[in-house]
Amino acid sequence: MRLIFLFLSFAFVIQAAVSANYTNEEKEALSQLKVAIKNIVYKDYHNLDSYLINFLRRKKLSVPETKKLLEANFKWRKEKKIDMILQEKNMISMEKSFPINIDGVDKAGRPILNYILHKWDVRRFILAGKRDEYRRYQVYIIEKVTQKLLASALSGKDVSQIVILIDLSGFNTRQHGCLPCLQGLSDFVPLLDVNYPNIAHQVLFVNAPRAFETIITLMKGLIPESRRDLFRVFGYDKAEWRAYLSKIVDDDQIPAAFGGTRPSRQ
Numbered sequence: 599m600r601l602i603f604l605f606l607s608f609a610f611v612i613q614a615a616v617s618a619n620y621t622n623e624e625k626e627a628l629s630q631l632k633v634a635i636k637n638i639v640y641k642d643y644h645n646l647d648s649y650l651i652n653f654l655r656r657k658k659l660s661v662p663e664t665k666k667l668l669e670a671n672f673k674w675r676k677e678k679k680i681d682m683i684l685q686e687k688n689m690i691s692m693e694k695s696f697p698i699n700i701d702g703v704d705k706a707g708r709p710i711l712n713y714i715l716h717k718w719d720v721r722r723f724i725l726a727g728k729r730d731e732y733r734r735y736q737v738y739i740i741e742k743v744t745q746k747l748l749a750s751a752l753s754g755k756d757v758s759q760i761v762i763l764i765d766l767s768g769f770n771t772r773q774h775g776c777l778p779c780l781q782g783l784s785d786f787v788p789l790l791d792v793n794y795p796n797i798a799h800q801v802l803f804v805n806a807p808r809a810f811e812t813i814i815t816l817m818k819g820l821i822p823e824s825r826r827d828l829f830r831v832f833g834y835d836k837a838e839w840r841a842y843l844s845k846i847v848d849d850d851q852i853p854a855a856f857g858g859t860r861p862s863r864q
Contacts, residue, residue, distance in 0.1 A: 619756040624651065627659040634665045638672060641681070648751045648758040656795035671793050680737065684745070688731070689738040695723065696735060700743055702851035702860050708799055709746035710761045711739070712853060716768025729785075736786050740794050747797075759799035761846070763856060767805045780816060787820040796825070800846075803831045804839040804856070 620628070628647050631654060635644070643649055650664075653671070657663040675681060683689060698713045723732050743760050750757040790797070803810065810831070818826045832839035840857045852858020 620647070620651065623659060624654065627654050627661055627664075630661045631664055634661055635668055638669060640672065640676075643748055643751070644668075644672075646748070646751050648747065648756060651758050652794075652796040656791075667792070667795070674793055678734075678737075680741065683734070683738050683741050686738070689735055692731075692735045692738070695719070698739055698742075699853060699855075700746060702847070702853065702858075704761050704799075704847045704851070706799075707750065707755050707757045708759050708761050709743055709750075709757075710763055710847065710851065711743050712763035712765070712856065714765040714767065714855060716765075721772065733785055733789075737789070740790065740797065743797075744794075759797055762798055762801040763843075764801070764803050765805055765856065766803055766807065766810060769805075769807055769810060771809050780813070784816065784820060787817055791821050791825075798828055801829050802839075802843075803829070804836075805834050806831045807833075 628650055631650055632645055639645060650668075653667055654661075654664050657667060696713075696718050698711065700709060700711050702710045704710060720732070747757055747760070803814070806814075814829060814831055818829065830842070832842070836857065843852055843856065843858075847858070849858050850860055853860050
């Protein structure tokens with residue numbers, strides 16, 4: 599992971615090739631934004647087009663508004679020591695309790711974050727007084743995926759978003775939909791929208807029970823209306839959601855746990 603940051607400065611060599619996928623308006627906004635934030639950036643990757651574009655799109659290409667958003671983001675990162683989160687031993691150890699898999703990409707090269715919810719005992723953890731720790735772990739997960747995006751930028755790929763795939767098998771309202779659990783969700787979703795805007799291209803839920811409808815309604819209410827279509831919810835019909843997955847992800851990139859041929863690491 600440290601090597602990614604060590605060599606990020608070399609990524610600027612490939613910016614011209616990457617930016618070819620942006621509209622003329624986006625290219626112009628990116629150029630203006632880099633000038634506007636030159637005195638506040640503190641990491642090389644802050645100047646990458648693939649990093650800045652999501653913030654710009656979140657603010658509809660308004661450079662002044664995007665600068666304000668980035669200023670708040672940089673302040674948050676420094677105050678919460680986000681740049682060190684991947685080295686925190688307690689965060690690393692939490693993966694045993696809340697296993698995730700960040701492996702494989704969709705057909706557009708977007709990294710896939712996936713996990714199986716029944717392995718997560720959210721209620722027990724939060725009721726043990728570890729709500730803040732759980733919220734920090736959620737940030738830790740997104741930071742891990744961000745490393746994949748930065749690595750893609752280094753290789754010249756125009757990838758600024760991820761796909762999130764969640765198997766809801768074993769979901770129950772007591773363990774995953776309890777009030778403290780929902781409060782934890784209501785804390786995290788707005789934080790994600792502000793500090794990692796537009797990072798998710800799609801969020802796919804499979805094997806979703808009807809009881810999950812309340813939670814998905816809550817989640818949609820916590821993000822801008824223009825982004826609410828990123829959620830896709832599938833029930834227990836594996837043939838249905840498996841067919842959809844095959845349209846956006848090659849079989850060798852889909853974990854075996856989700857019916858693909860890629861070895862699962864959970």
